[in-house]
Amino acid sequence: MKNLKDLMTMKQEGIKISMMTAYDYPSAKQVEAAGIDIILVGDSLGMTVLGYDSTIYVTLEDMIHHGKAARRGAPDTYIVVDMPFGSVGISHDKDMQHAITLYRETKADAIKIEGAHFELIEKCKLIGIPVVSHLGLTPQSVGIMGYSVQAKSKETAEQLIQDAMAAERAGAVMLVLEAVPSDLAAHIAERLTIPVIGIGAGIETDGQVLVYHDVLQYSTERKPKFVKIYGDFRPGVEALKTYHDEVRQKRFPTEDYIYNIQVMGENND
Template sequence: MSKHAEIKKITVSNIRKMKSENEKISCITAYDYTSAKILDQAGIDIVLVGDSLGMVMNGYENTIPVTLDEMIYHTKSVKRGLQRAFLVTDMPFGTYNVSHEKAIENCVRVIKESGAEAVKLEGGAEVAPLVERLVKSGINVMGHIGLMPQSVHVMGGYKIQGKDGSEKLAADAMALEKAGAFSIVVEGVVADTAKKITAAVSIPTIGIGAGVHCDGQVLVYHDVFGLFDDFTPKFVKRYANLKEVAVKAAENYVREVKSGVFPDGGHSF
């Protein structure tokens, strides 16, 4: 049982305290009201509206085409389904890369219009000055280092990071902490390096494909429940195969409609 299971509403302070008390932090993405309600009822600590919605919801090849309007729309839907979990939303590619002024304007818009309690930015030391300005503006920021999907073209694909050591990534993590980030997603990083990064900072690290030593874990909703199978990363563990259940149910529905079995008297007025 979580030490914080009785908390009615998770806040940044609770998330920081979980690290200091050695309690692992649970995080899953969500993109709609119904999914958010399910996760909130299950006791998830953080719900992230990831720009991964571009692939699992909209069928894009990667996260790059996702727009600010799409993120706001989905985050508003998720917000309505949450009571306890802390809500974070991704800032999509291009919305914080042009200038600090435009980035702050976009982040303020997301917070005001979507109801998110924090934004997530990809990047290390290079985005630390922006993180500092956002935090001073009253916006909670979650960092993201390691494999950064928005930089897939620059990185030459989805390649595991940290094989050459932890110095650069640890320095990025420390720069984000100093700038005021309250936590950092560590993605696609070898486990030993992720362990060193986690030890280097006092704020929580949330791993995805980064081993067991991070302070918490995050996975994509559609991966966790087996709803998306276009590709399956090695680090994903499926806790259910809901796609198989849904396909069988749909096939049964089709058969009953075609044969006239549905609707019967019990489903008619």
């Protein structure tokens, strides 16, 4: 299992870090078997497994439930769990209570916080909770910023640089940059000492993260530009249709799938 020291060494040595989302026991088990460096239990589970059209409906209880399942599936992988919408930005006491609960209940290695919550990151560090910061496109704020590339002007690019540096100063152990120009992401990755993981942020970040359901075509939603398809789960629907047809047509189960033990003989009452 990789720890923060290992991940820092990978950054220093130029070894790219792989991160993949996983939301339950079987997907986490697969991701660990593939040797992926980090599992992210992201609030994107709202769309991929809970059927919502946004992350904002995902609750703290949802994240705890799925985080615990992923940990059972991947006991030897570094796991990061999202703080969902509504669990931060309330009050300092409530924010800390939610962070502590999520970290403790899921047995995660770190929690992830979207947006410029630098004081919360600092307070988490003081009590021993590692925090991954998430800047750029932050889906929990999509109602304000929309789904589009961020930091496209000189001014907004400079603000993102300052925010990234502030996250590191506050004690973030890692940074996720989403949907930002590749040259800007490269510049930030070079300036920070902590690993910078990109999603739609080019190849010069210290690592990459994608969504399990996207790369395997396990979902039918339209894929963002930055998603590359590595597998195809869609034939599963055809397999299910075949099962349905065989049941209807009395072609399943055949003798190969039956326990042929005679317990209802003629003399049985």
